Amino acid sequence: MTRNGPSARGATVTFALALLVALLAIASLGVGPVRLSPLTVVQALVGYGDEIQQIIVQQIRLPRAILAVAIGGILGLSGAALQGLLRNPLASPSLFGAPQSAAFGAVLMIALGFADVRSYALPVAGIAMAFVSVFALLAVAGRNASLLLLILAGLAISSLAGAATALVMNLSHNPFATLEIAFWLLGSLEDRSFRHVALALPFIAAGAVLLFSQRAAFRALSLGEETAQSLGVDVARLRLIVIIGTALGVGGAVSVSGTIGFIGLVAPHLVRPLIGHDPARVLLPSALAGAALLLAADIAVRLIPSTTDIKVGVLTSIIGVPFFLYLIVRERRALGGGVA
Amino acid sequence: MSDALLSAAHLSVALSGRPVLHDLSLSLRRGHLVALVGPNGAGKTTLLRALAGLIEAQGEIGIGGDLLSALPLRERARRFGYLPQGHLVHWPLPVRDVVALGRFPHGATDPAWLSPRDAEAVARAMAATELEPFADRPATELSGGERSRVALARVLAVEAPVLLADEPTASLDPRYQLDVMQTLRRAADAGTLVIVVTHDLGLAARFADTVLVMADGRLAAQGTPAQALSDEVMRRVFRVTTYRANYQDSGVILPWSGV
Numbered sequence: 001m002t003r004n005g006p007s008a009r010g011a012t013v014t015f016a017l018a019l020l021v022a023l024l025a026i027a028s029l030g031v032g033p034v035r036l037s038p039l040t041v042v043q044a045l046v047g048y049g050d051e052i053q054q055i056i057v058q059q060i061r062l063p064r065a066i067l068a069v070a071i072g073g074i075l076g077l078s079g080a081a082l083q084g085l086l087r088n089p090l091a092s093p094s095l096f097g098a099p100q101s102a103a104f105g106a107v108l109m110i111a112l113g114f115a116d117v118r119s120y121a122l123p124v125a126g127i128a129m130a131f132v133s134v135f136a137l138l139a140v141a142g143r144n145a146s147l148l149l150l151i152l153a154g155l156a157i158s159s160l161a162g163a164a165t166a167l168v169m170n171l172s173h174n175p176f177a178t179l180e181i182a183f184w185l186l187g188s189l190e191d192r193s194f195r196h197v198a199l200a201l202p203f204i205a206a207g208a209v210l211l212f213s214q215r216a217a218f219r220a221l222s223l224g225e226e227t228a229q230s231l232g233v234d235v236a237r238l239r240l241i242v243i244i245g246t247a248l249g250v251g252g253a254v255s256v257s258g259t260i261g262f263i264g265l266v267a268p269h270l271v272r273p274l275i276g277h278d279p280a281r282v283l284l285p286s287a288l289a290g291a292a293l294l295l296a297a298d299i300a301v302r303l304i305p306s307t308t309d310i311k312v313g314v315l316t317s318i319i320g321v322p323f324f325l326y327l328i329v330r331e332r333r334a335l336g337g338g339v340a
Numbered sequence: 341m342s343d344a345l346l347s348a349a350h351l352s353v354a355l356s357g358r359p360v361l362h363d364l365s366l367s368l369r370r371g372h373l374v375a376l377v378g379p380n381g382a383g384k385t386t387l388l389r390a391l392a393g394l395i396e397a398q399g400e401i402g403i404g405g406d407l408l409s410a411l412p413l414r415e416r417a418r419r420f421g422y423l424p425q426g427h428l429v430h431w432p433l434p435v436r437d438v439v440a441l442g443r444f445p446h447g448a449t450d451p452a453w454l455s456p457r458d459a460e461a462v463a464r465a466m467a468a469t470e471l472e473p474f475a476d477r478p479a480t481e482l483s484g485g486e487r488s489r490v491a492l493a494r495v496l497a498v499e500a501p502v503l504l505a506d507e508p509t510a511s512l513d514p515r516y517q518l519d520v521m522q523t524l525r526r527a528a529d530a531g532t533l534v535i536v537v538t539h540d541l542g543l544a545a546r547f548a549d550t551v552l553v554m555a556d557g558r559l560a561a562q563g564t565p566a567q568a569l570s571d572e573v574m575r576r577v578f579r580v581t582t583y584r585a586n587y588q589d590s591g592v593i594l595p596w597s598g599v
Contacts, residue, residue, distance in 0.1 A: 087430035216449035220441060222431050223494070226424045229394055231444040231498075232417030277431035277478075280450070 010275045010285070017271075017288035021069060024295040028065045029057050031302045063197045064189050068298045069291040070197075071189075071257050072267075074204045074249035076290020077283060079264025081211040084218030084279035085242045086151070090327055092265035093250045095151060096137060096243065097158030098130045099261075102254035104161040104168070105129025107181050111168045123199045126255025127248070133157050134247040138240070150239075187258035187313015189298050196256040207249025210241055211283070218279035260313040262320020263290045269327065344402070345370040345533050346391065346502055351399035353383075353390050353557075360386045361397070362557045368550070370501065373528040374535045375544035375565075378554035379578060384537045385425070387554065388504045391535070392420045404501060417445030421498035423491055423505040432478035435490050439465055442497025465497035468523055485516040492520060496527065503527060503534045509543060521547045541569060541578075545593040553577055569593055 030036040043049040044057035082091040105125035141153040220228040267290040344367040353361040390397040401408040440451035443458040469489040509517040551568035553561040561568045580595040
């Protein structure tokens with residue numbers, strides 16, 4: 001073994017991020033109408049102390065924290081994976097239209113009256129629509145499509161999903177349902193239970209495993225698709241696996257949280273200055289950074305004083321969109337050079 | 341030829357329904373530097389891709405006694421080093437890590453964890469291209485000439501029996517062109533079969549053992565530079581007259597004027 005500088009630094013950064021996620025998770029369990037100290041939180045978690053505090057921590061706040069970690073993690077991971085696949089630092093899950101399609105599926109369930117926001121039908125429809133959007137994407141772009149075609153097809157599909165969502169709200173006769181949809185679309189982790197965790201987590205975990213399994217291929221892909229193929233990477237298969245992994249993870253996530261944007265875009269950019277640009281080494285730290293970002297945002301919405309609850313998806317977009325614009329300005333010269 | 345390392349029999353390729361290669365057969369030996377020349381659109385890059393198994397082709401390709409179509413992707417990658425046009429590196433990775441990707445087909449998928457054997461191959465490739473001083477620099481921040489050396493080192497690091505290079509000298513200054521060709525010449529002298537696509541007939545004549553001339557998806561001529569780049573072929577295929585000379589025991593060929 002010749003050298004371990006970058007991997008040792010990567011391990012340090014990964015450990016530090018994991019610690020940050022753990023600390024933020026404990027903070028998240030302590031924040032709410034009843035403020036609990038970190039010590040109380042840890043005691044309640046392991047089954048000591050006041051019974052009401054145990055119920056608050058274990059049954060009300062723990063699912064919310066678990067979902068923040070899992071959803072933030074899969075968004076950060078799939079952002080890093082898509083950026084690796086497309087070799088473009090501006091890529092994010094929403095590029096393929098999967099979150100928007102998942103949102104449409106869930107919204108349709110609410111409008112048709114099959115489900116309120118706490119029902120099983122919602123995640124199932126969301127995951128199903130994420131799958132449909134991915135298969136539509138592949139059918140439209142073709143099996144060996146260029147990345148430009150994939151991006152265009154993804155743009156068309158996300159626009160269609162957005163329009164379909166708008167149509168559902170437009171046609172809805174039930175003002176309560178419309179209001180419910182509108183709030184749900186904003187993206188939130190409030191009032192989520194272990195039922196949501198149980199339904200979303202298997203899909204998120206499966207998506208994460210698929211994306212992680214391809215990490216070496218992302219590295220070869222740094223040299224372009226043709227060279228990667230000449231190095232033994234089955235690029236068409238890789239693309240399929242990444243898209244399925246993204247659909248599983250993001251579809252599962254969106255259907256329990258609504259649309260929470262820009263974590264997938266921001267997280268990889270936060271870790272690159274710390275560990276370098278190697279697209280394989282970026283994956284795990286990006287997932288941890290995504291988890292930390294969503295935990296922090298979800299704590300922030302509970303701390304910001306306001307008359308109504310601020311939705312966490314609103315906060316991530318308010319911070320994420322200016323960041324996106326900053327990235328476009330920074331990448332302007334490279335983008336002007338054509339689509340890679 | 342029984343001692344052929346790489347052979348193609350009745351190779352045909354159609355790209356989006358359009359025939360690009362027609363029933364092409366060839367047989368090439370190890371230790372040779374082969375220049376693949378021809379006008380634009382003759383099918384040179386397509387032939388290179390087909391030989392490496394990167395695109396679907398009709399016909400048979402034999403590599404070291406095996407049928408290419410019978411080899412798994414990873415094994416193909418070990419037998420062919422492929423250097424495409426353009427030398428793109430999409431992320432600012434250190435030069436050493438880019439070169440180490442040449443060991444990917446050998447199972448070294450993480451440049452931070454190279455076996456001694458892989459590390460030696462990377463070191464040899466870096467030395468052959470004089471890249472040691474650049475090892476820790478991001479590959480994206482180098483000049484065009486330096487980047488082309490990184491790309492060359494990456495493909496040398498594969499240490500495959502066949503090295504396919506698509507216009508490795510394009511857009512390089514004269515000194516870099518000579519350096520690249522000399523590096524490839526040394527690889528051939530060490531036993532590699534090197535196939536270079538080039539538009540520079542002068543470089544082809546100077547460095548190649550064998551020249552393959554392509555026109556309209558077929559082999560129009562092949563042989564030593566003097567045989568393959570005869571006045572007749574230069575007129576018919578390239579539509580140019582040729583200036584010829586001898587310098588330092590080497591044949592000089594220079595396209596002179598259009599016909």
